[in-house]
Amino acid sequence: MIVAANFKMHKTRKEVKKYLEELKNIKFNGVKVAIFPPQSALFEDKIIGAQNAYPAINGAYTGEIGLEQLNEFNIKRILIGHSERRHILGETQEFIAKKFEFFKNEGFEIFYCIGEPLEIREKGIEAVIEYLKGQIEGIDLGYEKLIVAYEPVWAIGTGVSAKIEQIKKTHAEIRKFTSKPLLYGGSVKLNNIEEILSIENVDGVLVGSASLDVNVFKEMIEKAAECKISK
Numbered sequence: 001m002i003v004a005a006n007f008k009m010h011k012t013r014k015e016v017k018k019y020l021e022e023l024k025n026i027k028f029n030g031v032k033v034a035i036f037p038p039q040s041a042l043f044e045d046k047i048i049g050a051q052n053a054y055p056a057i058n059g060a061y062t063g064e065i066g067l068e069q070l071n072e073f074n075i076k077r078i079l080i081g082h083s084e085r086r087h088i089l090g091e092t093q094e095f096i097a098k099k100f101e102f103f104k105n106e107g108f109e110i111f112y113c114i115g116e117p118l119e120i121r122e123k124g125i126e127a128v129i130e131y132l133k134g135q136i137e138g139i140d141l142g143y144e145k146l147i148v149a150y151e152p153v154w155a156i157g158t159g160v161s162a163k164i165e166q167i168k169k170t171h172a173e174i175r176k177f178t179s180k181p182l183l184y185g186g187s188v189k190l191n192n193i194e195e196i197l198s199i200e201n202v203d204g205v206l207v208g209s210a211s212l213d214v215n216v217f218k219e220m221i222e223k224a225a226e227c228k229i230s231k
């Protein structure tokens with residue numbers, strides 16, 4: 001079971017440091033935990049991953065960080081393809097695939113995100129699968145250090161997660177393309193995490209807003225540990 005936290009553009013370096021210290025007080029009981037803080041709050045800690053990086057060692061890429069900066073913190077985990085980078089920052093599939101290839105060649109563990117917007121979901125599951133296929137174009141789904149996160153755009157930050165049946169069907173379809181761990185993300189909260197983790201083909205969760213409170217996140221890890229035993 002995997003429980004990952006994407007802080008997005010929340011928390012300062014000082015706050016992340018305190019968060020990590022508080023997390024040290026609990027046992028993960030076999031749950032794999034990953035934290036993606038903002039770039040200014042990266043730490044040398046194997047729990048940490050980068051929310052983003054440019055696919056180059058270094059260079060003239062104003063505002064970006066690259067491999068050299070990640071190496072400074074010994075970071076070997078990265079989030080690629082998040083819907084906010086696709087839709088707000090304008091990353092194309094071609095660029096995302098290039099980024100994937102670069103960090104794959106560097107041996108990074110890659111949390112690769114896919115997910116459809118509402119207008120596609122409204123057209124039905126076939127349209128959703130077609131859309132998701134476009135988001136895996138150029139991606140090596142057999143990469144040994146790959147973790148796929150299905151995050152429907154309409155469920156992110158809305159407080160309304162996808163319905164159990166929708167997650168079940170979509171994950172079953174994604175499973176046809178990869179044997180790697182599949183996470184669900186999009187309004188995962190304390191009150192729905194157990195139900196979500198009990199769905200077939202759900203190997204963990206990627207949590208945004210609810211992860212910002214360390215006590216809530218700790219409870220989520222505990223619940224995931226219990227699910228792991230019963231699954």
Ligand code: 13P
Pocket residue numbers: 006082151155156157158159185186187188206207208209210
């Ligand atoms: P929320 O949990 O806030 O919906 O965010 C999900 C997400 O985008 C994680 O990457």
